[in-house]
Amino acid sequence: MIRTVITGVTGRMGSTLLRLARDAEDLRVVGATERPGSTTVGLDAGLAARLGAMEVPVVDDLGKALDAAKADVVVDFTSAEVSVAHAKLCAARGVALVVGSTGFTPESTAALAESAKTIPVVAAPNMSVGVNVVFRMAAELARVLGQGFDVEVLEAHHRMKKDAPSGTALRLAEVLAGALGRSNEDLTFARHGMVGARPASEIGVQTLRGGDVVGEHTVFFFGEGERIELTHRATSRDQFGLGALRAARWVVGRAPGLYDMADVLGFQRTA
Incomplete structure (x- = not known):
């Protein structure tokens, strides 16, 4: 025991x-x-x-x-x-x-x-086995797709969560940056006003808060004429x-x- x-x-x-x-x-x-x-x-x-x-x-x-x-x-x-x-x-x-x-x-x-x-x-910011599989898959997708895709991370949690973005979203962004040969300086956490064109090396991390959402995380790979989404949703x-x-x-x-x-x-x- x-x-x-x-x-x-x-x-x-x-x-x-x-x-x-x-x-x-x-x-x-x-x-x-x-x-x-x-x-x-x-x-x-x-x-x-x-x-x-x-x-x-x-x-x-x-x-x-x-x-x-x-x-x-x-x-x-x-x-x-x-x-x-x-x-x-x-x-x-x-x-x-x-x-x-x-x-x-x-x-x-x-x-x-x-x-x-x-x-x-x-x-670990997220102990879910599924989320940690997503970390691994996200890195592999980033390496295979390469520099021709824009990468964004979106997370949603319940209204009572105190930190933003979530530790899981931050870890996802760090994994993606590592796989793409970028640094944490390429991470963008907010956009407002005339921010100009999106830099090619940027990895956006956006936050939603509301209701009783346990936790949702999506990585978007935006290409020319196609888009890949990798999502994990926690329901308990x-x-x-x-x-x-x-x-x-x-x-x-x-x-x-x-x-x-x-x-x-x-x-x-x-x-």
């Missing part, structure tokens, strides 16, 4: 992860956290997440959860800032970590990588959770390092 701690257990992803981990035959939930001041602190995690009693209390600090149980792995979908702090706690205790948070800056990514010198960390959060738990199973026992879902799935890196 892989002894697992879930953070943010009453949030959208936290409660999904808690349910999926509870139902998995090879995982055992041994710890659960929520933010300090949450009314759920001290409650049974399963009851707090409306899943039924699990005999695991909600605590307001990951360090407390790790000290109370001999965990093998922490699965964390909180925020970039909180995930960096959680990584330091895991590194101090030698516990593997899976991070699905988004909104990382170069500085917070560097801080996460620092902790990964001590423990194995899987970090379960696929993110299932991918994260797949990563949790994979990362336990690995050498220290900063890994992503390409490593988990055995793909060669696309960028």
Whole structure:
């Protein structure tokens, strides 16, 4: 049994992860956290997440959860800032970590990588197996189509999402730039007014927000007289959770390092 701690257990992803981990035959939930001041602190995690009693209390600090149980792995979908702090706690205790948070800056990514010198960390903006297949396919399409196609990325999420564009859209754009021999300086995130003709090297990344959209990402390859669209649509959060738990199973026992879902799935890196 892989002894697992879930953070943010009453949030959208936290409660999904808690349910999926509870139902998995090879995982055992041994710890659960929520933010300090949450009314759920001290409650049974399963009851707090409306899943039924699990005999695991909600605590307001990951360090407390790790000290109370001999965990093998922490699965964390909180925020970039909180995930960096959680990584330091895991590194101090030698516990593997899976991070699905988004909104990382170069500085917070560097801080996460620092902790990964001590423990194995899987970090990915999207844990869905399908999305990570799309990353691979997008890179291959870009390489085959070459420079004669204009490339754009469009993403849509629910109205409550805080970061824009999504981490998945950013990763898609970076994969495409790498496949086409371009840099992140070629990425364009907004157009307004008289912007002039589209530069040939530009990769546009556009954002939509509204309703309860779980997540949609489309890569457009615009050519002369033809267009190719590569789309992934998420209709529930379960696929993110299932991918994260797949990563949790994979990362336990690995050498220290900063890994992503390409490593988990055995793909060669696309960028």
